[in-house]
Amino acid sequence: MSSESDGALAEVAAQIAKLEELVRVLLSGARKDLSPSFERIDIRPILLKEIPHYQMLSNDGRQTITKNYLPGELKIDELLQQGYANILVEHLAGSIAIQFTKKDKVIVHRDIGINTPELTHDRVKERLLKSSDPFLIEVGISDSNGIVKPSRQDKYKQVEEFLRLLWPTLNSAIDAGHIEKPSQERPLKIVDLGSGSAYLTFAAHQFLTSKNIPIQVVGIDNRSEFREKNSEIAKKLGISKTIQFKVETISDTTETSADVAIALHACDTATDDAIAWAVKSKAKLLLIAPCCHHDLQSQIKDSPEPWSLLTKHGLIKERLSDLLTDALRAQILKLLGYRVEVIEFIGGEHTPRNLMIRAVLTGVKSDATEAKKYRELVAMWKVSPSLSKKLAAEMEYSSDK
Numbered sequence: 299m300s301s302e303s304d305g306a307l308a309e310v311a312a313q314i315a316k317l318e319e320l321v322r323v324l325l326s327g328a329r330k331d332l333s334p335s336f337e338r339i340d341i342r343p344i345l346l347k348e349i350p351h352y353q354m355l356s357n358d359g360r361q362t363i364t365k366n367y368l369p370g371e372l373k374i375d376e377l378l379q380q381g382y383a384n385i386l387v388e389h390l391a392g393s394i395a396i397q398f399t400k401k402d403k404v405i406v407h408r409d410i411g412i413n414t415p416e417l418t419h420d421r422v423k424e425r426l427l428k429s430s431d432p433f434l435i436e437v438g439i440s441d442s443n444g445i446v447k448p449s450r451q452d453k454y455k456q457v458e459e460f461l462r463l464l465w466p467t468l469n470s471a472i473d474a475g476h477i478e479k480p481s482q483e484r485p486l487k488i489v490d491l492g493s494g495s496a497y498l499t500f501a502a503h504q505f506l507t508s509k510n511i512p513i514q515v516v517g518i519d520n521r522s523e524f525r526e527k528n529s530e531i532a533k534k535l536g537i538s539k540t541i542q543f544k545v546e547t548i549s550d551t552t553e554t555s556a557d558v559a560i561a562l563h564a565c566d567t568a569t570d571d572a573i574a575w576a577v578k579s580k581a582k583l584l585l586i587a588p589c590c591h592h593d594l595q596s597q598i599k600d601s602p603e604p605w606s607l608l609t610k611h612g613l614i615k616e617r618l619s620d621l622l623t624d625a626l627r628a629q630i631l632k633l634l635g636y637r638v639e640v641i642e643f644i645g646g647e648h649t650p651r652n653l654m655i656r657a658v659l660t661g662v663k664s665d666a667t668e669a670k671k672y673r674e675l676v677a678m679w680k681v682s683p684s685l686s687k688k689l690a691a692e693m694e695y696s697s698d699k
């Protein structure tokens with residue numbers, strides 16, 4: 299190796315060793331006749347339990363391995379000697395880039411400028427649920443060091459978004475007296491209908507527990523493998539007394555009450571089963587993120603004109619039916635005394651199923667024009683939503699009053 303490349307590598311090694319000044323390191327490509335272990339390595343500083351670490355993400359073209367190192371543990375020289383063709387080190391006051399050409403000639407480029415570390419202490423603090431929460435490790439969203447796995451970032455974001463929606467809505471429902479203030483004697487009861495792998499069920503449990511809210515959580519799913527797996531996790535975490543899982547279908551559940559009913563991406567009319575159960579059980583707060591919709595799509599045969607311009611295109615008809623289904627669900631809840639909002643659950647880039655119906659039981663009766671609008675819309679489209687059939691008695695009673 300030439301003394302020029304030796305000098306440049308020693309310079310970047312010294313810079314990487316100053317963890318407190320480091321912003322990021324990128325190693326990629328292979329030098330002539332050399333075969334480094336990975337296609338690309340990214341290194342950045344992070345805080346783990348307030349202690350600065352190096353986080354190294356090594357990608358071999360198929361998968362990324364994440365490892366964290368304390369200062370002194372990272373073998374910087376060994377890494378740099380492996381033969382990466384491109385080495386970039388950004389630090390607080392600038393950057394150094396080393397490039398080895400195809401003929402193994404070294405080019406060094408230095409820049410002066412202000413860089414800011416990507417993952418500052420403050421950003422770690424902004425999270426509602428620490429990535430090191432034992433449940434996130436148990437369900438495989440975080441690795442054993444408490445770092446979110448690159449492949450599970452979307453799920454972690456979904457968990458965070460869900461808690462960001464739950465927390466203020468719950469607080470204002472409690473403040474307004476719509477939900478009784480939880481106590482040890484009367485914990486807040488949350489029922490998750492179609493809980494599946496229970497990421498969000500556990501998240502709600504862990505987050506509210508961290509806020510000292512006494513809770514009782516039940517997850518319902520008709521697939522027995524979920525109960526086994528989730529109950530095992532609950533046992534491991536020592537929370538089996540406050541979170542339980544049942545193998546039941548939503549429409550036949552043995553649960554009879556809830557303060558908060560959750561149904562996130564329960565398939566097709568299972569969402570209607572969940573809403574109907576929540577209404578009949580007088581649940582005070584509903585957080586419903588619908589999944590696929592088939593009910594109205596198959597019912598829409600001849601659309602009122604000039605809407606055939608939309609329904610003649612399969613894809614547009616499908617989307618229109620989804621919107622119609624959810625608008626009618628929201629209106630039914632409104633007619634039954636809920637204050638309803640339809641909001642974005644999580645940005646469309648994470649999942650196309652990104653709509654949430656958030657409803658709080660206030661008992662305020664909607665005026666007759668709202669019922670009229672509902673009747674006119676279903677008559678116009680000649681549809682009979684699954685939810686209206688499940689709540690026929692309740693809807694009849696409300697329109698009688």
Ligand SMILES: C[S@@+](CC[C@H](N)C(=O)[O-])C[C@H]1O[C@@H](n2cnc3c(N)ncnc32)[C@H](O)[C@@H]1O
Binds near residue numbers: 491492497498565
């Ligand atoms: C797409 S997964 C969503 C899981 C979880 N809520 C989430 O958002 O991560 C839908 C779950 O609902 C369950 N499910 C669908 N229909 C159901 C029904 N009628 N009764 C009980 N569970 C049902 C499925 O078994 C599945 O686990």
